[in-house]
Amino acid sequence: MAKIDKNQFTKDEWKKVRALRQHKKANTKTQKSVVSSQISPQESVTSDDKKYIVCLKHGDKYGAEYVNTLHSMVQRHCTHEFEFVCFTENSKGINTNIRIEPLPELPVAGWWYKPMFFNPNLQLQGTILFFDLDVIIFRNIDYLFDYKPGTFCIIKDFNRSMRPDWLKFNSSVFRLTVGDQAHVYNDFLTNTNSHVRRFHGDQDWIYHTVRANYDYWPQEWIQSYKWEMRKRAKIVRDHKGNRNFEQPGQPHILPQTSVAVFHGQPNPKDCIDPWCKEHWC
Numbered sequence: 426m427a428k429i430d431k432n433q434f435t436k437d438e439w440k441k442v443r444a445l446r447q448h449k450k451a452n453t454k455t456q457k458s459v460v461s462s463q464i465s466p467q468e469s470v471t472s473d474d475k476k477y478i479v480c481l482k483h484g485d486k487y488g489a490e491y492v493n494t495l496h497s498m499v500q501r502h503c504t505h506e507f508e509f510v511c512f513t514e515n516s517k518g519i520n521t522n523i524r525i526e527p528l529p530e531l532p533v534a535g536w537w538y539k540p541m542f543f544n545p546n547l548q549l550q551g552t553i554l555f556f557d558l559d560v561i562i563f564r565n566i567d568y569l570f571d572y573k574p575g576t577f578c579i580i581k582d583f584n585r586s587m588r589p590d591w592l593k594f595n596s597s598v599f600r601l602t603v604g605d606q607a608h609v610y611n612d613f614l615t616n617t618n619s620h621v622r623r624f625h626g627d628q629d630w631i632y633h634t635v636r637a638n639y640d641y642w643p644q645e646w647i648q649s650y651k652w653e654m655r656k657r658a659k660i661v662r663d664h665k666g667n668r669n670f671e672q673p674g675q676p677h678i679l680p681q682t683s684v685a686v687f688h689g690q691p692n693p694k695d696c697i698d699p700w701c702k703e704h705w706c
Contacts, residue, residue: 479509479556
């Protein structure tokens, strides 16, 4: 069972979490004992039961440090058993405990690799929980695996903060059972260049093609750092053109929020807010 940073809880909350983990651990031992007496080790875990946390690193926009930091954050804040996988063409500097999978040969670049996660023949079989590299995970994320199992879940795009009726997707965090919604990948391959020209990005393509059996994450769980947690605080450019907050500040954090998404600049590593420096590690 992965370690949890108990500093994210109050004293009373931590007592409850610790008791729940102890109970879960005891039940797990009992269940393993029963299972092992009934079936062979090869049958005890199926690919459908396996959980993965995955990310995508392409080009040089984000270095290996972003992959390693994401790995560190999910290790601290997820108690489910999972395998961490990075899809990349360059594994230099990435923690050797992270599984590396190559990027497919597609006539695309950047975020357009994301439809590959809908490939029914992906080298992972089970449930994948995808995170962009520009996020901060600062509280327990178990519920991202537990919520509506078998349903494709994704963020309602952060324009929701201005337009409550906005229904498009933001693909910074999504969960998918491998093989579900396979047409998102298969249709993308039919005329890839045309789709790339027609749609602004991967999330617009996914929104256009995903069919029944999908849902949005509850909005409180995953928040835009700039627009929702920092309430659209003023952003300025430096002499190099990089964007950051005009003044350091503290984010407004809802009790249910566990993930902060940094779409655009500043990135988590560069943000001048002390809160970011404390939690992006």
